[in-house]
Amino acid sequence: MESLADFKRLEQCFSFVSVFPFEATPSSCVGREPERFGLVADAGSATGQSQFAANHLAVRDPAMSDEERRQVFIEYRAFAARVNERKAMDRLVSTGRDEAIRDSRLRLADELFDFTPLDGGIQCFNWLTKERFAMPQECRVLIERMRARRSFTRDEFLGWFPVTSMGEFYFDRMAEKGMLAIVEPPDRAPGG
Numbered sequence: 001m002e003s004l005a006d007f008k009r010l011e012q013c014f015s016f017v018s019v020f021p022f023e024a025t026p027s028s029c030v031g032r033e034p035e036r037f038g039l040v041a042d043a044g045s046a047t048g049q050s051q052f053a054a055n056h057l058a059v060r061d062p063a064m065s066d067e068e069r070r071q072v073f074i075e076y077r078a079f080a081a082r083v084n085e086r087k088a089m090d091r092l093v094s095t096g097r098d099e100a101i102r103d104s105r106l107r108l109a110d111e112l113f114d115f116t117p118l119d120g121g122i123q124c125f126n127w128l129t130k131e132r133f134a135m136p137q138e139c140r141v142l143i144e145r146m147r148a149r150r151s152f153t154r155d156e157f158l159g160w161f162p163v164t165s166m167g168e169f170y171f172d173r174m175a176e177k178g179m180l181a182i183v184e185p186p187d188r189a190p191g192g
Contacts, residue, residue: 004076016127017080021073025055034059084128101175102154103186108146109179115143126178133177142170151183 007014024031024039034041034057042058064072116123122135122143145160146152154171161167174180 001072001075004072004079007079011079011083014083017083019073019076019080024057024059026057027055031057031059038063100186101180101182104182105151105153105184106157106180107149107151107183108143109181110147112181113179124177124179129178131177139170 007017024034024037026032030037030039039059039061042060061069112127114125114127116125117140118134121137122139123132124135125132142160157171158164158167161170171180
């Protein structure tokens with residue numbers, strides 16, 4: 001809880017927080033000597049989150065009751081939700097809902113997304129909003145084009161399409177989904 005208090009004091013420094021319970025694994029220092037860290041090896045079946053079942057180690061921490069531990073997780077997850085919600089809302093305000101995006105230099109918000117190729121399209125996952133959605137096959141080329149450029153304007157983006165209305169459709173959808181990040185706002189853009 002002291003660590004959480006420190007994190008709360010530094011809350012504005014975090015752009016994203018992910019919380020998961022600590023797991024002592026046999027391949028870690030804690031797992032090799034659990035008693036040294038106040039843990040008790042448990043003869044029960046080991047379950048956990050480590051990738052390999054062989055790396056699960058059944059231990060319990062007698063320093064806290066199950067209820068105390070549950071409350072700690074609740075408080076940490078509430079902190080994470082508050083930080084992540086703030087950034088998600090900041091992002092929505094600064095891109096999809098903000099008319100300034102039309103006059104800014106932009107880039108693909110690659111650091112916020114996972115793009116997974118699928119038959120016939122791409123599955124997109126936004127780590128801030130936890131939203132998952134699909135895009136058609138032709139967006140693979142569009143995403144690669146955006147990645148290859150340091151930045152682009154809306155007009156440059158529209159120029160990548162044979163028909164302006166198609167470019168406007170994709171631009172609006174990508175802005176709405178938070179896929180476009182502002183590199184340079186309009187008041188700093190050349191000629192702005």
